[in-house]
Amino acid sequence: MTRGRRSAMRMTWRTYSVDEDDQLTVYWFRKELDWRTGYVASALGVEGLSHEYVDVLGTADEITGWTAAATVYVDEVALAVAELNRVKWRTWRWRRRPLVRRSADAKYNEAKARYLQRVRAAVSVYQPVRDVIEQRVAEQEAIRLAEAERSRREWERRQREAEARFEAWQQRQAGSHDSVRNEQARAEAVRTVIEGITATAAVLEKAGRPGRAVIDDKPREVLHGWWVDFDWPDVSDFPGLDTPPDVPVDHLPSGNWDVDLCLYLPDRMLFTPTPFGEYQFATVVSERIGSSDYTRPGWWKRDIEEFAEDLFPDWVTYHTAFSGIGPDEDLRIPFTDHADPAVFVPYVRAVAQQALAGVRALVPGPPQPKPM
Numbered sequence: 001m002t003r004g005r006r007s008a009m010r011m012t013w014r015t016y017s018v019d020e021d022d023q024l025t026v027y028w029f030r031k032e033l034d035w036r037t038g039y040v041a042s043a044l045g046v047e048g049l050s051h052e053y054v055d056v057l058g059t060a061d062e063i064t065g066w067t068a069a070a071t072v073y074v075d076e077v078a079l080a081v082a083e084l085n086r087v088k089w090r091t092w093r094w095r096r097r098p099l100v101r102r103s104a105d106a107k108y109n110e111a112k113a114r115y116l117q118r119v120r121a122a123v124s125v126y127q128p129v130r131d132v133i134e135q136r137v138a139e140q141e142a143i144r145l146a147e148a149e150r151s152r153r154e155w156e157r158r159q160r161e162a163e164a165r166f167e168a169w170q171q172r173q174a175g176s177h178d179s180v181r182n183e184q185a186r187a188e189a190v191r192t193v194i195e196g197i198t199a200t201a202a203v204l205e206k207a208g209r210p211g212r213a214v215i216d217d218k219p220r221e222v223l224h225g226w227w228v229d230f231d232w233p234d235v236s237d238f239p240g241l242d243t244p245p246d247v248p249v250d251h252l253p254s255g256n257w258d259v260d261l262c263l264y265l266p267d268r269m270l271f272t273p274t275p276f277g278e279y280q281f282a283t284v285v286s287e288r289i290g291s292s293d294y295t296r297p298g299w300w301k302r303d304i305e306e307f308a309e310d311l312f313p314d315w316v317t318y319h320t321a322f323s324g325i326g327p328d329e330d331l332r333i334p335f336t337d338h339a340d341p342a343v344f345v346p347y348v349r350a351v352a353q354q355a356l357a358g359v360r361a362l363v364p365g366p367p368q369p370k371p372m
Helices: 039-044 060-092 101-173 177-206 304-311 341-360
Strands: 004-015 022-028 049-058 213-215 223-229 255-258 268-273 279-288 295-303 315-320 331-334
Touching (some): 004 060, 022 039, 039 049, 039 060, 223 279, 279 304
Antiparallel strands (some): 004 049, 213 223, 223 268, 255 315
16 A cells, blocks of 8 residues: 655653653644543643654555554543542642552552553553654655755756856956946046036136025025036937846845946936035935934035946846845955947947036026127
8 A cells, every 4th residue: 555645743742740750741632622632632732742744655554553553542541640630639639648648649649550551551652653654754754854954965966057058158258358348438428527517617616606596495404505417318329328237146045137337327416515515416305313213315426437427337236036145145246347349439428428517507608699
Protein backbone atom coordinates (compact mmCIF):
# COMPACT_ATOMS: atom_id res chain seq x y z
CA MET A 1 0.00 0.00 0.00
CA THR A 2 1.29 3.44 -0.91
CA ARG A 3 2.49 5.72 1.83
CA GLY A 4 0.96 9.16 2.03
CA ARG A 5 1.89 12.27 3.93
CA ARG A 6 -0.31 12.86 6.94
CA SER A 7 -0.26 15.67 9.46
CA ALA A 8 -0.09 14.74 13.13
CA MET A 9 0.22 16.56 16.42
CA ARG A 10 3.20 15.65 18.53
CA MET A 11 1.67 16.22 21.95
CA THR A 12 3.83 16.34 25.04
CA TRP A 13 2.38 16.22 28.52
CA ARG A 14 4.26 17.00 31.69
CA THR A 15 2.64 15.68 34.84
CA TYR A 16 3.34 17.31 38.16
CA SER A 17 1.15 14.92 40.11
CA VAL A 18 4.26 13.12 41.36
CA ASP A 19 7.64 14.28 42.48
CA GLU A 20 9.23 13.13 39.24
CA ASP A 21 8.78 15.39 36.22
CA ASP A 22 7.61 12.73 33.78
CA GLN A 23 7.23 13.80 30.16
CA LEU A 24 4.92 11.73 27.99
CA THR A 25 4.73 12.06 24.20
CA VAL A 26 2.01 10.83 21.86
CA TYR A 27 1.45 11.32 18.12
CA TRP A 28 -2.18 12.21 17.47
CA PHE A 29 -3.57 11.79 13.95
CA ARG A 30 -7.24 12.54 14.55
CA LYS A 31 -8.52 15.79 13.10
CA GLU A 32 -9.61 18.21 15.82
CA LEU A 33 -10.95 21.75 15.54
CA ASP A 34 -9.08 22.86 18.66
CA TRP A 35 -6.40 20.80 20.36
CA ARG A 36 -7.22 22.48 23.68
CA THR A 37 -10.65 20.82 23.68
CA GLY A 38 -9.64 17.67 21.81
CA TYR A 39 -9.39 14.10 22.98
CA VAL A 40 -5.93 14.27 24.58
CA ALA A 41 -6.60 17.58 26.34
CA SER A 42 -9.92 16.30 27.68
CA ALA A 43 -8.27 13.13 28.98
CA LEU A 44 -5.09 14.60 30.50
CA GLY A 45 -5.93 18.29 30.92
CA VAL A 46 -4.57 21.33 29.13
CA GLU A 47 -2.17 22.24 31.93
CA GLY A 48 1.27 20.90 31.09
CA LEU A 49 0.18 19.93 27.56
CA SER A 50 2.00 21.29 24.50
CA HIS A 51 1.84 20.42 20.82
CA GLU A 52 3.50 20.89 17.45
CA TYR A 53 2.52 19.72 14.00
CA VAL A 54 4.63 17.21 12.09
CA ASP A 55 4.21 15.46 8.75
CA VAL A 56 4.48 11.68 8.78
CA LEU A 57 4.60 9.25 5.87
CA GLY A 58 2.40 6.22 6.40
CA THR A 59 -0.14 3.96 4.78
CA ALA A 60 -3.82 4.11 5.68
CA ASP A 61 -3.52 0.91 7.70
CA GLU A 62 -0.48 2.25 9.56
CA ILE A 63 -2.28 5.48 10.42
CA THR A 64 -5.26 3.50 11.70
CA GLY A 65 -3.01 1.31 13.85
CA TRP A 66 -1.05 4.27 15.19
CA THR A 67 -4.26 6.10 16.06
CA ALA A 68 -5.64 3.09 17.93
CA ALA A 69 -2.37 2.66 19.85
CA ALA A 70 -2.32 6.36 20.75
CA THR A 71 -5.91 6.17 22.01
CA VAL A 72 -5.14 3.18 24.23
CA TYR A 73 -2.02 4.93 25.50
CA VAL A 74 -3.83 8.16 26.38
CA ASP A 75 -6.73 6.29 28.01
CA GLU A 76 -4.38 4.22 30.17
CA VAL A 77 -2.41 7.27 31.30
CA ALA A 78 -5.64 9.16 32.02
CA LEU A 79 -6.93 6.31 34.20
CA ALA A 80 -3.63 6.17 36.08
CA VAL A 81 -3.71 9.93 36.68
CA ALA A 82 -7.33 9.82 37.83
CA GLU A 83 -6.60 7.02 40.32
CA LEU A 84 -3.56 8.84 41.70
CA ASN A 85 -5.49 12.09 42.06
CA ARG A 86 -8.28 10.33 43.96
CA VAL A 87 -5.81 8.97 46.50
CA LYS A 88 -4.01 12.29 46.62
CA TRP A 89 -7.11 14.25 47.55
CA ARG A 90 -8.39 11.52 49.86
CA THR A 91 -5.16 11.50 51.90
CA TRP A 92 -4.29 15.20 51.60
CA ARG A 93 -6.12 16.26 54.76
CA TRP A 94 -4.76 13.35 56.81
CA ARG A 95 -1.17 13.87 55.67
CA ARG A 96 -1.23 17.24 57.44
CA ARG A 97 -2.13 15.70 60.81
CA PRO A 98 0.80 14.41 62.88
CA LEU A 99 -0.97 11.37 64.36
CA VAL A 100 -2.04 9.87 61.03
CA ARG A 101 0.52 11.46 58.70
CA ARG A 102 2.67 8.34 58.41
CA SER A 103 -0.27 6.16 57.45
CA ALA A 104 -1.57 8.72 54.94
CA ASP A 105 1.88 9.14 53.39
CA ALA A 106 2.20 5.39 53.03
CA LYS A 107 -1.11 5.16 51.19
CA TYR A 108 -0.13 8.00 48.86
CA ASN A 109 3.29 6.49 48.16
CA GLU A 110 1.66 3.17 47.31
CA ALA A 111 -0.69 4.97 44.91
CA LYS A 112 2.23 6.83 43.36
CA ALA A 113 4.14 3.59 42.85
CA ARG A 114 1.10 2.02 41.17
CA TYR A 115 0.77 5.14 39.01
CA LEU A 116 4.39 5.01 37.89
CA GLN A 117 4.19 1.30 37.21
CA ARG A 118 1.02 1.69 35.19
CA VAL A 119 2.29 4.67 33.18
CA ARG A 120 5.63 3.05 32.43
CA ALA A 121 3.84 -0.06 31.26
CA ALA A 122 1.71 2.07 28.92
CA VAL A 123 4.84 3.84 27.67
CA SER A 124 6.57 0.54 26.93
CA VAL A 125 3.55 -0.66 24.93
CA TYR A 126 3.34 2.57 22.91
CA GLN A 127 7.11 2.99 22.48
CA PRO A 128 7.43 0.79 19.33
CA VAL A 129 4.78 2.90 17.61
CA ARG A 130 6.53 6.09 18.65
CA ASP A 131 9.89 4.74 17.43
CA VAL A 132 8.49 4.00 13.97
CA ILE A 133 6.84 7.41 13.68
CA GLU A 134 9.92 9.29 14.86
CA GLN A 135 12.12 7.32 12.48
CA ARG A 136 9.84 8.36 9.61
CA VAL A 137 9.95 11.97 10.80
CA ALA A 138 13.75 11.85 11.07
CA GLU A 139 14.04 10.39 7.56
CA GLN A 140 11.83 13.13 6.15
CA GLU A 141 13.83 15.77 8.00
CA ALA A 142 17.07 14.35 6.61
CA ILE A 143 15.62 14.49 3.10
CA ARG A 144 14.45 18.06 3.67
CA LEU A 145 17.86 19.14 4.95
CA ALA A 146 19.60 17.46 2.02
CA GLU A 147 17.30 19.21 -0.45
CA ALA A 148 17.85 22.51 1.34
CA GLU A 149 21.61 22.00 1.15
CA ARG A 150 21.42 21.22 -2.57
CA SER A 151 19.28 24.31 -3.12
CA ARG A 152 21.74 26.43 -1.15
CA ARG A 153 24.70 25.18 -3.17
CA GLU A 154 22.82 25.72 -6.43
CA TRP A 155 21.89 29.24 -5.35
CA GLU A 156 25.51 29.98 -4.45
CA ARG A 157 26.64 28.67 -7.84
CA ARG A 158 24.16 30.88 -9.71
CA GLN A 159 25.12 33.80 -7.47
CA ARG A 160 28.81 33.38 -8.30
CA GLU A 161 28.02 33.24 -12.01
CA ALA A 162 25.82 36.35 -11.76
CA GLU A 163 28.51 38.25 -9.85
CA ALA A 164 31.07 37.19 -12.46
CA ARG A 165 28.85 38.55 -15.24
CA PHE A 166 28.50 41.86 -13.41
CA GLU A 167 32.25 42.12 -12.78
CA ALA A 168 32.92 41.37 -16.45
CA TRP A 169 30.51 44.17 -17.41
CA GLN A 170 32.30 46.57 -15.06
CA GLN A 171 35.66 45.72 -16.61
CA ARG A 172 34.32 46.28 -20.12
CA GLN A 173 32.85 49.64 -19.14
CA ALA A 174 35.91 50.92 -17.27
CA GLY A 175 37.72 53.34 -19.50
CA SER A 176 35.59 52.59 -22.57
CA HIS A 177 35.50 55.19 -25.31
CA ASP A 178 31.79 55.88 -24.79
CA SER A 179 32.22 56.39 -21.03
CA VAL A 180 35.12 58.79 -21.53
CA ARG A 181 33.19 60.78 -24.13
CA ASN A 182 30.15 61.04 -21.83
CA GLU A 183 32.26 62.07 -18.85
CA GLN A 184 33.97 64.79 -20.86
CA ALA A 185 30.63 66.11 -22.15
CA ARG A 186 29.16 66.19 -18.66
CA ALA A 187 32.20 67.94 -17.18
CA GLU A 188 32.10 70.52 -19.97
CA ALA A 189 28.37 71.14 -19.42
CA VAL A 190 28.86 71.60 -15.67
CA ARG A 191 31.72 74.02 -16.25
CA THR A 192 29.68 75.96 -18.83
CA VAL A 193 26.77 76.40 -16.41
CA ILE A 194 29.00 77.45 -13.51
CA GLU A 195 30.92 80.00 -15.57
CA GLY A 196 27.78 81.36 -17.24
CA ILE A 197 25.81 81.79 -14.00
CA THR A 198 28.83 83.29 -12.21
CA ALA A 199 29.21 85.81 -15.03
CA THR A 200 25.50 86.65 -14.87
CA ALA A 201 25.74 87.17 -11.10
CA ALA A 202 28.64 89.59 -11.67
CA VAL A 203 26.53 91.54 -14.16
CA LEU A 204 23.66 91.75 -11.67
CA GLU A 205 26.02 92.96 -8.96
CA LYS A 206 27.52 95.60 -11.23
CA ALA A 207 24.05 96.79 -12.26
CA GLY A 208 22.98 97.15 -8.62
CA ARG A 209 20.88 94.00 -8.47
CA PRO A 210 18.01 95.32 -10.59
CA GLY A 211 14.61 93.73 -10.14
CA ARG A 212 15.53 92.01 -6.90
CA ALA A 213 12.42 91.37 -4.81
CA VAL A 214 11.69 90.53 -1.20
CA ILE A 215 10.57 86.91 -1.16
CA ASP A 216 8.23 86.51 1.79
CA ASP A 217 7.04 83.01 0.98
CA LYS A 218 5.83 80.23 3.26
CA PRO A 219 9.21 79.71 4.99
CA ARG A 220 9.80 81.99 7.95
CA GLU A 221 13.16 83.11 6.57
CA VAL A 222 12.78 86.08 4.23
CA LEU A 223 15.10 86.08 1.23
CA HIS A 224 15.89 88.67 -1.42
CA GLY A 225 16.35 87.62 -5.00
CA TRP A 226 14.80 86.67 -8.32
CA TRP A 227 12.54 83.81 -9.30
CA VAL A 228 14.02 81.90 -12.24
CA ASP A 229 11.62 79.99 -14.47
CA PHE A 230 13.28 77.24 -16.48
CA ASP A 231 12.15 75.67 -19.73
CA TRP A 232 13.86 72.33 -20.06
CA PRO A 233 14.21 70.08 -23.07
CA ASP A 234 11.79 67.18 -23.13
CA VAL A 235 13.50 63.89 -22.39
CA SER A 236 11.38 62.33 -25.14
CA ASP A 237 13.45 64.40 -27.57
CA PHE A 238 16.40 62.23 -26.55
CA PRO A 239 15.11 58.66 -27.00
CA GLY A 240 16.70 55.98 -24.87
CA LEU A 241 18.04 58.32 -22.20
CA ASP A 242 15.31 57.34 -19.73
CA THR A 243 15.69 53.63 -20.49
CA PRO A 244 17.11 51.52 -17.64
CA PRO A 245 20.69 50.47 -18.28
CA ASP A 246 21.44 47.07 -19.72
CA VAL A 247 23.39 45.92 -16.68
CA PRO A 248 23.40 42.32 -15.37
CA VAL A 249 21.86 42.49 -11.89
CA ASP A 250 21.01 38.82 -11.37
CA HIS A 251 23.21 38.80 -8.26
CA LEU A 252 20.84 41.23 -6.51
CA PRO A 253 17.26 40.83 -5.27
CA SER A 254 14.56 42.03 -7.65
CA GLY A 255 14.17 45.79 -7.90
CA ASN A 256 13.92 48.76 -10.25
CA TRP A 257 16.25 51.26 -11.84
CA ASP A 258 15.60 54.81 -10.63
CA VAL A 259 16.19 56.65 -13.89
CA ASP A 260 13.50 59.33 -13.63
CA LEU A 261 15.08 60.82 -10.50
CA CYS A 262 18.40 61.17 -12.32
CA LEU A 263 16.70 63.19 -15.06
CA TYR A 264 14.78 65.50 -12.70
CA LEU A 265 15.09 69.20 -13.54
CA PRO A 266 13.57 72.01 -11.43
CA ASP A 267 10.87 74.19 -12.96
CA ARG A 268 11.40 77.22 -10.73
CA MET A 269 14.07 78.28 -8.25
CA LEU A 270 15.01 81.41 -6.37
CA PHE A 271 18.34 83.00 -7.30
CA THR A 272 19.50 84.93 -4.26
CA PRO A 273 22.70 86.55 -2.98
CA THR A 274 24.20 85.36 0.30
CA PRO A 275 25.43 87.65 3.10
CA PHE A 276 28.97 86.80 1.97
CA GLY A 277 28.57 88.24 -1.52
CA GLU A 278 28.07 84.92 -3.27
CA TYR A 279 24.98 83.62 -5.05
CA GLN A 280 22.89 80.53 -4.50
CA PHE A 281 19.68 78.84 -5.56
CA ALA A 282 16.82 78.09 -3.15
CA THR A 283 13.51 76.29 -3.34
CA VAL A 284 10.71 75.67 -0.85
CA VAL A 285 10.66 72.23 0.79
CA SER A 286 9.10 70.62 3.87
CA GLU A 287 11.56 70.30 6.73
CA ARG A 288 11.09 68.32 9.92
CA ILE A 289 10.76 70.20 13.20
CA GLY A 290 13.39 68.78 15.54
CA SER A 291 12.98 65.04 16.08
CA SER A 292 9.19 65.11 15.75
CA ASP A 293 7.07 64.05 12.78
CA TYR A 294 5.81 67.60 12.28
CA THR A 295 7.04 69.58 9.29
CA ARG A 296 7.10 73.19 8.18
CA PRO A 297 8.10 74.99 4.98
CA GLY A 298 11.77 75.81 4.67
CA TRP A 299 14.37 76.82 2.10
CA TRP A 300 16.60 74.22 0.47
CA LYS A 301 19.70 76.07 -0.68
CA ARG A 302 22.31 75.05 -3.24
CA ASP A 303 25.35 77.04 -4.32
CA ILE A 304 26.09 77.52 -8.01
CA GLU A 305 28.43 74.53 -8.20
CA GLU A 306 25.91 72.21 -6.51
CA PHE A 307 23.12 73.50 -8.74
CA ALA A 308 25.17 72.81 -11.86
CA GLU A 309 26.13 69.30 -10.73
CA ASP A 310 22.51 68.41 -9.95
CA LEU A 311 21.35 69.32 -13.45
CA PHE A 312 23.18 66.48 -15.12
CA PRO A 313 22.69 62.79 -14.34
CA ASP A 314 25.61 61.49 -12.36
CA TRP A 315 24.58 58.14 -10.91
CA VAL A 316 21.78 55.75 -11.72
CA THR A 317 20.62 53.56 -8.84
CA TYR A 318 19.11 50.10 -8.79
CA HIS A 319 16.81 49.97 -5.75
CA THR A 320 16.13 46.47 -4.49
CA ALA A 321 12.56 45.64 -3.57
CA PHE A 322 13.53 43.28 -0.76
CA SER A 323 12.55 44.87 2.55
CA GLY A 324 15.68 43.70 4.36
CA ILE A 325 18.05 45.43 1.98
CA GLY A 326 19.35 48.80 3.06
CA PRO A 327 20.78 51.69 1.03
CA ASP A 328 24.27 50.18 1.13
CA GLU A 329 22.96 47.13 -0.71
CA ASP A 330 21.60 49.13 -3.65
CA LEU A 331 23.63 49.26 -6.84
CA ARG A 332 24.89 52.62 -8.10
CA ILE A 333 26.70 52.99 -11.39
CA PRO A 334 27.86 56.13 -13.20
CA PHE A 335 25.22 57.35 -15.62
CA THR A 336 27.99 57.99 -18.13
CA ASP A 337 28.85 54.28 -18.18
CA HIS A 338 25.58 53.15 -19.71
CA ALA A 339 24.27 56.16 -21.68
CA ASP A 340 24.60 56.30 -25.46
CA PRO A 341 26.91 59.22 -26.32
CA ALA A 342 24.80 59.98 -29.39
CA VAL A 343 21.95 60.83 -26.99
CA PHE A 344 23.72 61.85 -23.79
CA VAL A 345 26.08 64.46 -25.27
CA PRO A 346 23.38 66.56 -27.00
CA TYR A 347 21.17 66.21 -23.92
CA VAL A 348 23.67 67.73 -21.48
CA ARG A 349 24.45 70.50 -23.95
CA ALA A 350 20.75 71.33 -24.30
CA VAL A 351 20.28 71.36 -20.51
CA ALA A 352 23.27 73.69 -20.10
CA GLN A 353 21.90 76.10 -22.70
CA GLN A 354 18.43 76.17 -21.14
CA ALA A 355 19.81 76.63 -17.62
CA LEU A 356 21.85 79.63 -18.73
CA ALA A 357 18.91 81.04 -20.70
CA GLY A 358 16.73 81.02 -17.59
CA VAL A 359 19.32 82.79 -15.43
CA ARG A 360 20.44 85.26 -18.11
CA ALA A 361 16.83 86.38 -18.50
CA LEU A 362 17.27 88.14 -15.13
CA VAL A 363 19.59 90.70 -16.72
CA PRO A 364 17.53 93.56 -18.13
CA GLY A 365 18.08 94.22 -21.80
CA PRO A 366 19.09 97.57 -23.30
CA PRO A 367 16.38 100.23 -23.15
CA GLN A 368 14.19 100.41 -26.22
CA PRO A 369 14.33 103.73 -28.15
CA LYS A 370 11.30 105.93 -27.79
CA PRO A 371 9.14 106.19 -30.88
CA MET A 372 9.50 109.43 -32.82
